[in-house]
Amino acid sequence: MARAMSRRRFISISGAVAGLGVAGLGRKATAKADLAVWRGTMLGAVATMKIYHPDRNEAERLISAACAEARRLERLFSLYVEDSALVRLNRTGILVDPAVEFVELMETSLRHSELTGGLFDPTVQPLWDLYARHFSRPDADRSGPDKASMDAVLAHVGYRRLSVSRDRVVAPKGTAVTLNGIAQGYVTDKVVDLLRAQGIAHTLVDMGESRAVGARPDGLPWEVGIADPDTPGRTQTVLSIEDRAVSTSGGYGFRFGPQGRFNHLFDPTNGGCGHLYSSVTTIAATATAADAMSTAFSLMPVVQIRSLMQPAGIERVHLIDAAGAVSELVV
Template sequence: MKARQGALRSIEEDTVVGAISRRRFIQISGAAAGLALGAPVRAATSEANLTIWHGIMLGAVATMKIYHHDRGEAERLIAAAYSEARRLERLFSLYLEDSDLMRLNRTGILVGPPPEFVELLKASLRFAELTGGMFDPTVQPLWELYANHFAQEDPDPSGPDKASMKAALACVGYHRLSVSSERIVVPKGTAVTLNGIAQGYITDKIVELLHSRGIDHTLIDMGETRAIGARPDGEAWEVGIADPEFPERTQAGLPIVDRAVSTSGAYGFRFDPAGRFNHLFDPMTGGCGHLYRSVTTIAETATAADALSTAFSLMDQKRIEALLSRAGIERAHLIDETGAMIDLVV
């Protein structure tokens, strides 16, 4: 599993994204790396009634494109969505020391956990079961193992030693996670990461909020991308997948209407200069994924697209095809090790 990074681009605004951070940096609609949180701005496009907000959420660039005839209302909607996203970030973040997730990992227990935390962990366990453990929210010990190894002076380029890997793997396994509305428990040594699903979940929650307030045409990216309806002109949103080797180029374009898109790629974060070790962790072996340069999924929800782009990165094509309909994935776009593109459609 990952704290991983994809590369999508909005074709109509010709924006390209590269890999720069621990977590996926998916950029839609012209956001730039390192932007601080800011106020909504009127889009510098010919489209009337469009307001765009850019900021940082869960360690990734986030974007909201709101089409509304009343700019004041658009800004109020963005403020409400931002407030909700920040509230959820305080539950799931590995960057905020006082988040609920960090408290769980420090103490091993959360009593009376927030309902959203329970909902997301239960969804994580469902995806873990569905994928035979390829999606696993307890791979944080593997991240810590690799990060600590390569933080050493002159680390062994072949990676962590077998004994250290065995010890880390002993702490990994979604069955070790106990989740109920009353309490969440993990045993000592086990740690949870939601970086492979939280951004998708937050994106879905923001979409629900905006849709309930009457928004019918919007593109949201909270680290994952989801469209509400079509573009105001009735055309599909065009989301492009960047070439993993040359991120300024578009390798493929995907039209979406009322759908979510997520991309995972081994190039998103590399622990070592040679790129042998990345953030796509195999929970069974502790190794890192290299089957594909990138995996893109399209689904009804960003939560599903996010989780399954992670898991599919560790599966061969035949296994992915067998899971598509069961997993709720309508299309998977793979770029294999040679750069060849493979489209799998339900």
Template sequence: MMGMISRRRFVRISAAAAGLGLLPSGHPVRADTTPVTWRGTMLGAVATMEIHHEDRSEAERLIAQACSEARRLERLFSLYLKESALVELNRTGILIGPPAEMVDLLSTSQRYSRLTGGLFDVTVQPLWDLYASHFSQDNPDPAGPVPAAIASALARIGSGRLSVERDRIVMPRGMAVTLNGIAQGYVTDKVVDLLRSQGVGHSLVDMGETRAIGSRPDGRPWEVGIADPNVPGHTETALPVVDRAVSTSGGYGFQFDATGRFNHLFDPRTGGCAGRYRSLTTVSRNATAADALSTAFSLMPEEEIRALLPHVDVERVHLIDEAGRPLDLVA
């Protein structure tokens, strides 16, 4: 029952039907160009990459480079690879000479924690462990873990208790970090940076969080579909984006119990789970911000989101409230 958490984490680098110009010359790709596709796993879930290119060997080279970069970062941030830097940090409470990307991502995580009054917190892993253990029992209490167990987990949570320096990362024993609320966006941004450096000007990168590179080759915006949380496989709306990232959070993404009362979006103040919105989507200039803030905003009332928008790198929030009504907030 308690397999790896999945937030639709897959990679898809796809050109429009009109084709994608990747060569330094900027020559357009023919509409009938056959795409080059890679499928595998990344960050514990199914992954695919698809590139339309008139030069198949160039497309394959780009895919190989993107895969290599994503794998390198996965070896740092994964909760499930025994040799990852994150697993070592959780096991020992210290990383000496940590990878620069781990320092960068944890420092960024602490910044979002401060901006959101602690609602974004990468140290909520003890709550995940508690709920996973509780609901994996035979005939678990449908009311969830007992208050004393939740209080014990909360005592081991607090992003501010992480000491993040270039030469070492330290946290009190008993704490544990999960990067599931930000790593997908961060890796997406790194893959976008790599593709841009190789001349890609029009594409859509989706590594669990979506980021557009430019517009479609014909100049039209990309359209990113937002899933209907109540109807699997149905799109609730489509957001037009150009050079922007989109991230959606919702309790429906992973539920511990059949009723959906308990999900993976934990409130680090109370130990409870998000239930204010059916889903919440952020649009930002980068996928790291979109990822982290879609998580934090899921725990905030609408008025608090509105007040915070001018101070964070989010331009638009599309939410679906408990009654199923859509609402757009614009910075």
């Protein structure tokens, strides 16, 4: 749940053909054969869309509409847009007459909080602020924030402190919300919904998390490469997916302090950080579920992950533990 340039996700995406043209943010998509590709940034992460369509102009129209929808949702959920709904909630403690999507995502977040016994918790933002303040000091104690500071912050952390209804969302004083552990998946799903409604049957959408619609037109699955957490730029494994979403969480996405002992995967029960795994990748029918549960699973032993996969709608989990050992869990 890190800030914009420290997004935990590092996934490479393979298209159907090599040497594809790439469009910058705000430019027209380029295409080769019937594949149109767009690449830019969304919610602080590299974002891509790959759409197969016989009509180049229609493909560009769809990409433009999808980007507009993603930007609209970004203005609700981003911590980095000054006037976003989330920033206003954290600043004032209340949102009156919130957008339908904001309520929907908050309710979805709270359901994942309940399911995971609070290990997925949208109120961990004060922990980010604490660690950021602590390690920004030149004389920062390398062992991390002191107990008194941690206890004071933890008093404001806890998803049950939030009140969510159709007409208002309330966060008590001192409590701050982050949706960085779920919003990118949610936006990915919304963009997929839009494209499907327009008849798109073959696409790969990544608004910070990846979701495939169908297979590639040649009948082969899409390929999503999972990064090696210890070697930047190297792919550890490649997953083949059709009509599924993939999300990866790993402490390597951002670390606090010169020794890198602390990362952005916060444990809301004690204020510590996740160290069980170098990387956790989930595969599910929706990017929202994959996103939320890759975050939560980062704090759980394998036996607990197994017990929650089916209730959470997670079909497969790819784990790289702290020692580098790789394992696969399948429902």
